[in-house]
Amino acid sequence: MPNITLYGYELDENSYRARLLLSMLGLEWQTVAVDMFPGQEHRKPAMLALNPLGTLPVLRQDDVTVYGTTAVLLSLARSHDQEQRWLPADATAFAEVVTWLGFCETALGPAVEARLQALFDTPGDEAALRTAARKAFRIMDDHMTLRHFEGVEWFAGDGPTLADLALFPSFALSRDFGIDHGEYPALRRWIRHFRSLPGFLTMPGIPDYH
DSSP, X not given: OOOEEEEEOXXXXXXXXXXXXXXXXXXXXXXXXXXXXXXOGGGSHHHHTTOTTOOSOEEEETTEEEESHHHHHHHHHHHHOTTOOSXXXXXXXXXXXXXXXXXXXXXXXXXHHHHHHHHHOOSSOHHHHXXXXXXXXXXXXXXXXXXXXXXXXXXXXXXXXXXXXHHHHHHHTGGGGTOOGGGOHHHHHHHHHHHTSTTOOOOTTOOOOO
């Protein structure tokens, strides 16, 4: 087994993405807890030596350090998913997955910020962040409504991929900043399917509705 260490914060949704994939891949890993709030430990010299961007999570696999959420997910999938389930080899499915990964890094940024603001009083325009988050969730819900009409339950390809795993936390945790999940029925249905996958790992704030 590889020697895997994950530096993260329990309530950070990006750290959760990494934990979730590690669990779903059936891997064993060591956790180094980083005091993100209130300690801001991720921005102090010891952590900046691992990740000069001062973000979480940070992954160490043997002697290789990977930082940036998408980079961590891609690295784990490439290294440990021999069936290429999470990162499909098929060109069309691969393109769909990386498109949604880009969506996570851009359109879902306000959702991440809105949740941190609600939980930890970080700076930002509350109304603007929530409006942008709702816009992103509407795009996701519309997409999954169409997918359901096509008889498919996942964001890309015919089964669960990194697209689903990366998108899941921002919507699942959005009740932390006042989002009513009842406004997004297709995403509620998708959440229930995702929660049933082998290796699913929850965190505080993830809904357990059925």
